[in-house]
Amino acid sequence: MTIVVAAPKRTMPSLSPLETYLAETGAAIVSRDSCPVPTTLDDRRSCQLWRISASENQLSRSRLAAIGDEQKIDINLQSSEQRLRAYRLAVFDMDSTLIECEVIDLLAERAGVGEQVAAITERAMRGEIDFDQSFIERVGLLSGLSSAVLDELLSSLPFVEGGRELMLSLRSLGIKTVIVSGGFDFFASHVAAVLGMDGYLANTLAIADDKLTGEAVFPIVNADTKRERLLSLVGELGVTAEESIAVGDGANDLKMLSAAGLGVAFHAKPIVRAQADYRVSHTGLDSLLYFLGHRGELAQ
Missing domain, CATH: 3.30.70.260 (ACT domain)
Known part of the structure; x- marks a missing residue:
């Protein structure tokens, strides 16, 4: 041990x-x-x-x-x-895992409904309310927000400490890295590109006449979707689920974490910390490297 x-x-x-x-x-x-x-x-x-x-x-x-x-x-x-174990795949939540914020809360602030949406987000991440219903409700409150806000927020996303170092090292080890997020693909594509990741899956924001419509686009990326995507990636790579890593902070990440060979609760909500075998609560994403058993193989 x-x-x-x-x-x-x-x-x-x-x-x-x-x-x-x-x-x-x-x-x-x-x-x-x-x-x-x-x-x-x-x-x-x-x-x-x-x-x-x-x-x-x-x-x-x-x-x-x-x-x-x-x-x-x-x-x-x-x-x-x-x-x-030789891990081949690492799947990450995005909001509050790869970036130090919940994007939907930032959008809500710009729409003037910040406190209302943040309260719903917190309850959803703690597993106190149904994720799909909370997502539909939160997106609905963004109706009428200018799509120009998306670009404004994109340039100032705060990345979590250790994320760049982690992705550099995972690439050097030949581990495929993918975002699977209950957030939005507009931001996930940017985060994946900045960190040099291999792909992403996230929700789509409906836009018409340069404004958010407030309508949810189905299917919603929820807890079941996250688990299914991890398992489908495992199948595509021809490896076992035990050879995968999953990292997240919210209740909607629990099924994904339990399906992976190495599930890590990262600065997570209490319900996630209580159920995950591995917890990173005080350091950065680079701490995942110290679980890999490759002494001296970190990309410097």
């Missing part, structure tokens, strides 16, 4: 709480090694790999994550099988 520890700072904080927990469970620390990080992030990132002699049932993933949360670092437990 390997414990992967990632911190959003150059110097790793004291890990004595982790040592104490391992001692309490009877897990033996075989080795502790520093893990290489992308050179562009080495001033604000540190990573350690702890080789542990223990069974997977001996340690609690949620307890390890809680210890990390107390120190604002990410601590994940990984089996040797998952660590050494």
Whole structure:
């Protein structure tokens, strides 16, 4: 077993709480090694790999994550099988995963319905209301917004830290990268191009006379669509679902995360953190690299 520890700072904080927990469970620390990080992030990132002699049932993933949360670092437990697996596909949500915003909320602000739409988005991402119905309702509130706003927002999208480094490294490892988003394809195409990704699937905004019509375009990319797209990509590549990675933050990502061989909750809502085997809550997207088991193979 390997414990992967990632911190959003150059110097790793004291890990004595982790040592104490391992001692309490009877897990033996075989080795502790520093893990290489992308050179562009080495001033604000540190990573350690702890080789542990223990069974997977001996340690609690949620307890390890809680210890990390107390120190604002990410601590994940990984089996040797998952660590050494040759992944071939990585599928990503977009909003609040690859970019630091929910685009539909930004559009709503420009339409003067920001608070109303943001509240619906939050409830949908927490799994409190049906995604399809929430999507139809939110898009409806955008009716009449000038399509020129789309281009204005496109130029200022805030990308998540570590995303560029992650995609560069995944490409170097021959891993196909795809966006599967409940957001909008106008923005997904741009994000995929900037990050050098292989493709995208997202919802379409209906526009007429240079204005958003407020009508939802079916089929809506929802939780089922995300899972189905991951599995269809797996089939196209001729690999197994175990050889895929999925990353997301919202309740509509859960089915996709559970279908993948490595499902990662990234700065996710509580319902997603509670169900995902892997959680990244305090560092950037580059932390996915530290799960891949390719020591020294990061693209610098």
